[in-house]
Amino acid sequence: MTESDAHNQQHWDRQGWVREMVRQHQSPLIRYARSIVKDEHAARDIVQETFLSLCKQAPGDLAGHEVAWLFRVCHNNALNRLRKERRMSHNSEHMGALESPENATKAVENAQDNEAVVRLIDQLPSNQQKVIRLRFHSGLAYREISEATGLTVSNVGYLLHTALGKLRQQMQQLDA
Structure with missing residues (x-):
């Protein structure tokens, strides 16, 4: 196997690993982030930032601790969002039901x-x-x-x- 082939295989393994982490943990992470920031769109952004951070990690470095790492990074991203925005938003999703x-x-x-x-x-x-x-x-x-x-x-x-x-x-x- 050439060095180029090894690099391509490593890249593919990482992509598959990230895809699997997204598949398994995206929904629980969104619920968790939403429980902190009280906003669906912000929660989705926070989870996207979390998975972007995951893309920079080597799968072997997190082996066995992926869930803990994802939730810790998501939590920190959510707190950073709250600090930056300095606002507590309330859900407005019930407004449509007021007909x-x-x-x-x-x-x-x-x-x-x-x-x-x-x-x-x-x-x-x-x-x-x-x-x-x-x-x-x-x-x-x-x-x-x-x-x-x-x-x-x-x-x-x-x-x-x-x-x-x-x-x-x-x-x-x-x-x-």
């Missing part, structure tokens, strides 16, 4: 419920917010959350347990 009074009432109630939960999550300490989003928005397992955050698996479990307890208590207080 009839019944739909408007349901849309407003759903939006209020969602906003209340988001506000409660936003009041949690940042490490609890992160594990909540990784677990419930992105569907990561405790081990994957551990790899993405650098926390131990037992610490992830503790943070989730504590955060969910706080959220449950705060939601009961709101209902009272």
Whole structure:
């Protein structure tokens, strides 16, 4: 095999690897980024930036840690976006549903419920917010959350347990 053939094979392997990572992880990454920036288009941009960063990595360097790396880079990209824009956007996707009074009432109630939960999550300490989003928005397992955050698996479990307890208590207080 010539040096040129080896280079072409390496290039093809990397392309296939990146395509597979996109296929497997694009949707969960978009959900995760959207949970942070609260905007679908911004989330898609953030995930695109994440995969562009992946293209610069050698597959062997990330072997076995691809998921953690992707979520860590996505998280950092999302925080950078928030810092740069210094704005908290609210979803406007329910506006189209306001055509009839019944739909408007349901849309407003759903939006209020969602906003209340988001506000409660936003009041949690940042490490609890992160594990909540990784677990419930992105569907990561405790081990994957551990790899993405650098926390131990037992610490992830503790943070989730504590955060969910706080959220449950705060939601009961709101209902009272």
